[in-house]
Amino acid sequence: MKALVLKEYKRFAYEDVPVPEPGPEEVLIAVKACGICGSDVHGMDGSTGRRRPPIIMGHEAAGIISRVGSRVTAWAAGDRVTFDSTIYCGHCEFCRRGLINLCDHRRVLGVSCEDYRQNGAFAEFVAVPQHILYRLPEGLPFEHAALVEPFAIALHAVRRGPPALNDAVVVIGAGMIGLALTQALSRTGCGQLIVADVAPERLALAAKLGATHLINSAIEDSSIAIEQLTDGLGTDRAFEAVGLPATVDLALRCVRKGGAVTLVGNVAPKVEFPLQVAVTRELTICGSCASAGEYPACLDMLARGALNAAPLISAAAPLAEGAAWFDRLYRKEPGLLKVVLQP
Numbered sequence: 001m002k003a004l005v006l007k008e009y010k011r012f013a014y015e016d017v018p019v020p021e022p023g024p025e026e027v028l029i030a031v032k033a034c035g036i037c038g039s040d041v042h043g044m045d046g047s048t049g050r051r052r053p054p055i056i057m058g059h060e061a062a063g064i065i066s067r068v069g070s071r072v073t074a075w076a077a078g079d080r081v082t083f084d085s086t087i088y089c090g091h092c093e094f095c096r097r098g099l100i101n102l103c104d105h106r107r108v109l110g111v112s113c114e115d116y117r118q119n120g121a122f123a124e125f126v127a128v129p130q131h132i133l134y135r136l137p138e139g140l141p142f143e144h145a146a147l148v149e150p151f152a153i154a155l156h157a158v159r160r161g162p163p164a165l166n167d168a169v170v171v172i173g174a175g176m177i178g179l180a181l182t183q184a185l186s187r188t189g190c191g192q193l194i195v196a197d198v199a200p201e202r203l204a205l206a207a208k209l210g211a212t213h214l215i216n217s218a219i220e221d222s223s224i225a226i227e228q229l230t231d232g233l234g235t236d237r238a239f240e241a242v243g244l245p246a247t248v249d250l251a252l253r254c255v256r257k258g259g260a261v262t263l264v265g266n267v268a269p270k271v272e273f274p275l276q277v278a279v280t281r282e283l284t285i286c287g288s289c290a291s292a293g294e295y296p297a298c299l300d301m302l303a304r305g306a307l308n309a310a311p312l313i314s315a316a317a318p319l320a321e322g323a324a325w326f327d328r329l330y331r332k333e334p335g336l337l338k339v340v341l342q343p
């Protein structure tokens with residue numbers, strides 16, 4: 001089969017590799033669409049240590065089952081499916097509590113790090129365990145289904161800290177996750193839905209996807225703007241979808257006393273923490289990682305049009321052109337959001 005292989009940092013080859021052999025509890029999927037994730041782009045230069053070559057990346061995918069392992073009974077060739085980006089073990093203490101995103105033995109598809117190497121879906125075929133599969137609703141295109149993972153991350157974050165009716169909410173960062181969050185939050189009945197980012201084209205998209213107020217942090221002071229929009233109180237909730245020192249700081253400072261901050265972005269491993277802001281204003285701070293059971297809800301919402309993948313897809317292109325698209329994303333070409341590759 002053809003696959004897009006990261007041969008060494010920043011160098012791809014589109015080449016022939018053996019078709020993976022599905023184990024007894026696995027299915028072989030003919031990949032129809034696979035999105036390029038920010039973590040793939042960040043990882044391909046070695047900076048995260050989680051894409052050690054050689055590796056076939058790709059964890060946001062959908063396709064058709066072509067073959068099932070000997071012990072698979074609930075799935076059959078021809079089924080249209082997507083799958084969780086995380087392979088959880090199902091047996092550890094956290095899996096048993098339903099916290100599958102926190103599994104002690106989690107492996108992410110398309111990741112190679114110190115502990116494991118798990119080839120992903122930038123290939124004609126990928127083998128995945130049956131317990132992470134989800135059936136696609138009828139009529140949901142593969143390209144849209146491939147985006148279920150970022151939407152599931154957004155839904156999980158909202159469920160970790162759902163706004164009350166008419167709450168003022170700010171989303172910091174209008175990248176893929178921030179825009180998915182904006183859509184999900186717009187369905188929760190919150191009042192003001194403020195989105196802050198530095199890229200005008202992303203803010204324009206946020207406005208189309210449910211934001212009621214936009215802040216361009218490159219040209220205005222976000223804290224002051226939020227203060228003005230909320231009569232000096234601050235927002236009830238902040239969702240941080242960047243993960244840099246300045247944006248985490250903003251999230252903590254822009255909520256009202258007694259407000260809540262949900263941290264999703266984590267580009268920087270460490271940030272300076274405004275301790276007194278958090279303590280004396282009695283903030284509730286919660287982290288949100290990946291997703292844990294939100295896929296079916298997301299697929300249903302995508303199929304119903306309650307969430308909309310199309311505006312987030314900048315391009316759908318053949319897998320053979322993958323290296324060039326990675327390069328354009330790596331160079332941060334303005335206006336490029338999600339690129340979906342088709343084997």
Ligand SMILES: [Zn+2]
Nearest residue numbers: 037038060149
């Ligand atoms: Zn991803």
Ligand SMILES: [Zn+2]
Nearest residue numbers: 089092095103
């Ligand atoms: Zn587990």
